[in-house]
Amino acid sequence: MLPLGVFPYLIGGVIIGIGVSFIYVVTGIHATQSSFFSTTISFFSKIPYFQQKSYLESRSWRITFAVGVILGAFIYAITLSPDGFFTTSLQWWRLLLGGFLVGFGTRLSQGCTSGHGISGLASLSNASLYAVITFIAVGILTALAFETLGVVP
Secondary structure, eight states: OOTTOSHHHHHHHHHHHHHHHHHHHHHSOOOOHHHHHHHHHTTTOOOGGGGOHHHHHTHHHHHHHHHHHHHHHHHHHHHTOTTOSOOOOSOHHHHHHHHHHHHHHHHHTTSOHHIIIIIIHHTTOHHHHHHHHHHHHHHHHHHHHHHHHTOOO
């Protein structure tokens, strides 16, 4: 179930927890990716939803956050990853469809798995608890359905 053992996942979880806690204590902002997406769109779209005061005030911080996430992944890929940059055998259309479904689910649940699962649960949000339970249940049911249908990557 954990092909690399428990320690890489445990260490990663601790680092994420410390980082999210640090950002919240210093800025008062939840470090979530779905709000980054909406904030980024505020640069290009004049739709009132994307011009909310909270998006406009936090744009530079969220761009810095996203660049840090991308830079961290890049540094990992060139220093520690045995497989290089892109390691998947999935077809491009499956990745595109998966990205669309994840984006749709993120908007529907008003947040992403990291937002609800890390920041939301840490702040004892009932809505985040229900969202995380739903994410896990749908993920399990989807995996079982695809396995039953014989669909493989």
